Amino acid sequence: MAPTWLDDQQQHTWRTWLAVAELLPRALDAQLQRDAGLTHPAYVVLAMLSEAPERRQRMSELARAANQSQSRLSHTVARLEERGWVRREKSADDGRGNVCVLLDEGWDVVRRVAPGHVAAVREGFFDALTADQAAALDEALTAVLDRLDPDQSLRRGR
DSSP states (O other): OOOOOOOHHHHHHHHHHHHHHHHHHHHHHHHHHHHHSOOHHHHHHHHHHHHSGGGEEEHHHHHHHTTOOHHHHHHHHHHHHHTTSEEEEEOTTTSSSEEEEEOHHHHHHHHHHHHHHHHHHHHHTGGGSOHHHHHHHHHHHHHHHHHHOTTSSSSOOO
């Protein structure tokens, strides 16, 4: 059976997506490094904690929210702990799991860095799109995400 190749439009779309998927995180990472000495994955962890009730979240839930493996999250959290921005605690619910807590110093970092990060996201992503294009892209990306994560077990909260 012969393979079904991508047509010219699909090939162009796919290669454009690959370039955006490489270049946008690099641009966001550069902004965060410049403004706070943070990687984008570390910022996402801080941001997810800042939105969690009482700025605390079970590590397994935080891994899912931050789109990181448990192992990668553990390394990210260790680096954030070294900076005094988060701490890990045993879960009060069952005593088995760990909870990550955003400390006041980490909250200060989020509040200081978030405006520049939002500006970088707008500049690098949304400013290139009309409102209709942004809506269409949201619809298209949601369709792809639904295909990749049909039970919604891997995706970030909305």
